[in-house]
Amino acid sequence: DAVFLTFTIAPEADTLNSLLSSLQVATTSESSSASGAHSQENGGTEEEEPLPQGWELKFDQNGRRYYVDHNSRTTSWSRPKPLPAGWEQRLDPRGRPYYVDHNTRTTTWQRPTTQNVAEFQSWRRQLSDNQEANRQNLENRYANSDAEPSSGFTGTGSSNSEEPLPSGWEKRVMDNGRVYYVNHETRTTQWEDPRVQIKKASNLPLPPGWEERYTGDGTKYFVDHNTRSTTFQDPRVAISATSSGIHYERSYRWKFGQFRHLCSRASLPTGHIKISVSRSSVFEDSFNQILNIPPQDLKRRLFISFKGEEGLDYGGLAREWFFLLSHEMLNPMYCLFEYASKNNYSLQINPASPINPHHLTYFKFVGRIIALALFHNKYIDKGFTLPFYKRILDKPLTMLDLKSIDEDFYNSLKWVKENDLEECGLELYFAHEFEVLGKVEIHELKPGGEDILVTEENKEEYVNLMVSWRFTRGVEEQFKSFLEGFNEIVPIQWLQYFDERELELILVGIQDFDINDWQEHTIYRNYRRSDKQIQWFWQFVRDISDEQRSRLLQFVTGTCRLPIGGFCELMGSNGAQKFCIERVGKENWLPRSHTCFNRLDLPPYRSYEQLKEKLLFAIEETEGFGQE
Numbered sequence: 001d002a003v004f005l006t007f008t009i010a011p012e013a014d015t016l017n018s019l020l021s022s023l024q025v026a027t028t029s030e031s032s033s034a035s036g037a038h039s040q041e042n043g044g045t046e047e048e049e050p051l052p053q054g055w056e057l058k059f060d061q062n063g064r065r066y067y068v069d070h071n072s073r074t075t076s077w078s079r080p081k082p083l084p085a086g087w088e089q090r091l092d093p094r095g096r097p098y099y100v101d102h103n104t105r106t107t108t109w110q111r112p113t114t115q116n117v118a119e120f121q122s123w124r125r126q127l128s129d130n131q132e133a134n135r136q137n138l139e140n141r142y143a144n145s146d147a148e149p150s151s152g153f154t155g156t157g158s159s160n161s162e163e164p165l166p167s168g169w170e171k172r173v174m175d176n177g178r179v180y181y182v183n184h185e186t187r188t189t190q191w192e193d194p195r196v197q198i199k200k201a202s203n204l205p206l207p208p209g210w211e212e213r214y215t216g217d218g219t220k221y222f223v224d225h226n227t228r229s230t231t232f233q234d235p236r237v238a239i240s241a242t243s244s245g246i247h248y249e250r251s252y253r254w255k256f257g258q259f260r261h262l263c264s265r266a267s268l269p270t271g272h273i274k275i276s277v278s279r280s281s282v283f284e285d286s287f288n289q290i291l292n293i294p295p296q297d298l299k300r301r302l303f304i305s306f307k308g309e310e311g312l313d314y315g316g317l318a319r320e321w322f323f324l325l326s327h328e329m330l331n332p333m334y335c336l337f338e339y340a341s342k343n344n345y346s347l348q349i350n351p352a353s354p355i356n357p358h359h360l361t362y363f364k365f366v367g368r369i370i371a372l373a374l375f376h377n378k379y380i381d382k383g384f385t386l387p388f389y390k391r392i393l394d395k396p397l398t399m400l401d402l403k404s405i406d407e408d409f410y411n412s413l414k415w416v417k418e419n420d421l422e423e424c425g426l427e428l429y430f431a432h433e434f435e436v437l438g439k440v441e442i443h444e445l446k447p448g449g450e451d452i453l454v455t456e457e458n459k460e461e462y463v464n465l466m467v468s469w470r471f472t473r474g475v476e477e478q479f480k481s482f483l484e485g486f487n488e489i490v491p492i493q494w495l496q497y498f499d500e501r502e503l504e505l506i507l508v509g510i511q512d513f514d515i516n517d518w519q520e521h522t523i524y525r526n527y528r529r530s531d532k533q534i535q536w537f538w539q540f541v542r543d544i545s546d547e548q549r550s551r552l553l554q555f556v557t558g559t560c561r562l563p564i565g566g567f568c569e570l571m572g573s574n575g576a577q578k579f580c581i582e583r584v585g586k587e588n589w590l591p592r593s594h595t596c597f598n599r600l601d602l603p604p605y606r607s608y609e610q611l612k613e614k615l616l617f618a619i620e621e622t623e624g625f626g627q628e
Contacts, residue, residue, distance in 0.1 A: 052082050072097040084117045094438040106333045107355070169194055175542065185260075188253045189545040198234075207235050233257045252547070255497045256506065262494050263375050272301040277321065279306055283328040286321075287365050290372075295488035298372060322373050326380035329366055336362055336478075340405040343571045346385040348405060349482075351436045351474030360481040367485025374507060375489050383508040387471055389500035391479065394492060399467050404595065409470055413463050421454060428454035430462060436474050445469060505550060513549050514567075515541055518579065521567040526583035527602075536608040537581065540615060551619040556593045556600045570598050591618045 051057065054071040067076050071089060083089065086103040089111075100107050110116075165171060168185040182189050206212065209226040221232050233254060273293060277285035290298070304317040330347055332338050336359060338350040353359040373380050387401045399417075402410040421428065430449030431442055444450055445465040454462045472479070486492075495503060519538055527534050541549065556579065557570060570577055577598045584592070584601035591614055592601040605611040 049082065052080055055080050069097075080111075081113055084112055084114050087112055092438055096438065104333075107335070163195055166194055166198065178543070180545075183253070188256070188547065190253075210235055231258060231261055252502060255502065258497065259374075259494055259506075260377065263377070263490075266299055267375075268296070268300045270300075272303040273297055274303045274305065275321070276305045276307060278308075279324070282321070282324050283334075286325050286329075286369075287362070290368055291361070291365055295368070298368070298489060299375065302372075302376060318376065319378055322369075322378040323381050325369060326373070326382060329362075329369065330380075330382045334362075335359075336366065340385045341407070343577075344385070344404055345571065346383055346388075346404075348385045348388055349475040349478045353475075353478055354436075360477060363478045363481040364485035367482040367487075368489055370482075370507065371486045371489035380507060383504055386500045386504065389503045391471070392483070392486070392492070393495055393498065393500060393503060395500065397467060397471050399463065402467060402470060406470065413466055416454075416459060417463050420456060421459060422456060428462065430454065430465065432466065432469065434473055443469060443473070501551070501554060504554075505547065513546065513553075518567050521570075522579045522581060524581050525599075527581060533583075533602060533604055533611065534581065536605070536611045537602065537615075539608065540612050543612075544616075548616075548619065552615070555619045557595055557598045590614055593618075 051067070054069060056068045056070065057065060058068055059065055064077075067078070067080055068074075069076065069080070071091070072095075083099070086101060088100045088102065089097055090100055091097055096109075097111075098107055098109050099112055101112070165181070168183060170182045170184060171179060172182055173179055178191075180189050180191055181194055183194070206222070209224060211223040211225065212220065213223055214220055219232070221230055222235060223230050224235070275286065275289050277289075302318050302321075304321040306317070328334075330337050332347075332350070335350055335355055336353050337347040338352075340346045340348050349363075353363075356362065370380070372378075385405055387397055387405060390397055390401065399410065399413055402413070416428070430445040430452040432445065434441055434443055442450065445462070446452065452458075483492075498506070515538070518541070524534065541552070544552070567579055570579060580597065580599040581602050582599055583604055585603040587603055587605050587610070589603040591603065593599065594601070602611075603614075605614065
């Protein structure tokens with residue numbers, strides 16, 4: 001039999017404390033020796049840099065060293081390194097530490113180190129190189145539109161015996177031999193020869209209520225007594241257009257022409273406004289000058305110069321200035337704007353912008369710049385969300401508009417709308433919590449909303465109020481200041497005929513598409529590359545104009561803009577998501593799109609003409625049609 005003996009040892013307290021102290025000293029010595037040996041092996045020194053201010057080194061009961069940050073009352077196993085030059089640690093009203101970079105005037109929650117700052121600067125240099133490449137592409141893109149007529153663009157047809165094309169028009173030929181015409185004044189294209197349109201128009205009477213007149217310098221214009229408006233566009237040209245023309249294209253061209261006419265009439269013909277900026281501080285320099293110039297004077301010709309550089313601005317420097325300035329002022333690091341979501345790189349106002357005490361003045365400045373870009377027919381580097389454009393145009397926002405900027409919020413409201421709250425036992429009130437900069441506030445959707453229960457009878461009102469509040473939460477004052485600066489240059493009434501997608505195209509411009517890159521980075525589901533529907537699709541992409549390609553990309557991905565890396569860097573809801581074409585439905589169905597997944601549902605059409613008709617209808621004649 002086994003016998004188990006139990007002993008109880010009760011040493012004196014002094015003896016026990018002495019024993020524990022000896023063990024801790026020995027462990028600490030071994031740890032220090034090991035650390036020193038490791039440092040020597042790696043070529044380091046035994047002397048370590050002093051700890052940053054407010055930090056303290058301590059040891060736990062096992063002798064392991066850890067570090068206490070008395071500034072934020074936190075601990076860490078890793079030894080903290082001093083902040084890089086020009087950085088400062090501060091605390092927000094809730095006592096949370098954040099870091100200020102006085103070099104770039106930005107803030108971050110993450111503690112910077114010399115290594116990650118160096119990596120960020122390397123990324124900025126690489127980004128700057130990419131921007132320079134994009135700038136060169138932008139210069140090349142509009143070189144023809146700014147150049148004087150030359151041998152490459154004479155405004156004539158393919159032979160000297162043909163009648164000359166109208167001023168500003170050019171004849172071009174596609175890869176398949178099909179001829180089309182480019183209007184460089186409105187930056188639009190069409191299939192029909194403008195000379196034919198003019199001949200047809202000359203044989204038609206003016207529409208009822210219209211009159212033909214001439215300006216003092218002999219320029220022909222037309223007066224519409226029905227609407228008490230004038231235009232340089234001959235109304236008979238639109239009437240005489242053949243049925244082969246796309247209605248949307250004519251309509252958009254007319255709208256754009258009317259808008260340019262309004263800007264031309266409002267511009268001041270004499271003098272110019274000189275703006276001198278440094279490339280390294282284009283945001284600050286432009287901010288200080290633009291807000292000190294009367295809005296009316298900004299309607300003169302802009303003359304941009306970069307400090308330390310010689311050059312005359314005949315339009316190229318102004319385009320570059322808008323490109324560089326918009327890239328800087330819309331940078332989310334300034335906390336004025338933020339990306340709509342993790343997979344949507346369009347911009348919206350950041351509710352946390354009050355961290356900058358002068359943020360409303362900056363929003364007024366941004367409003368002026370955006371309006372100036374429209375007024376002077378220039379493009380900006382980044383685009384906003386479609387709901388933001390709808391707010392500029394004062395168009396009603398719907399629940400579907402939420403999906404592109406906050407899908408979780410959209411799904412929650414959709415669930416509320418489609419389910420019986422009483423059966424689910426869910427209690428909702430006409431109030432909602434909102435946190436910004438660490439401060440939680442309760443917003444009542446209607447007076448006394450905290451005490452009003454949402455029922456089946458009033459949940460439609462609740463959903464509508466929540467949609468309205470979601471688009472304006474924390475950004476009412478910022479958007480008001482933006483519109484204040486915008487209206488000083490371009491009255492909102494001038495844009496009343498445009499929709500939000502057209503406004504985005506005017507402001508951001510039409511993307512130059514590399515169709516080969518597009519085709520190379522497209523994946524297929526239930527289709528093969530050799531299928532006739534896929535071959536027809538790419539033939540369709542090559543046949544349509546750049547404007548329509550922008551519409552197609554916008555229809556499928558939600559935006560007409562591409563990442564810097566092109567189609568291979570398209571983003572979806574789960575990260576990188578290539579353009580996808582999936583076989584879905586029957587031949588009499590219209591195409592559908594899933595913007596979260598960059599996917600086009602393309603039915604198995606029987607002919608190229610049918611595919612072309614259905615796709616054009618989806619991207620041109622509908623608003624939000626077939627999008628999920």
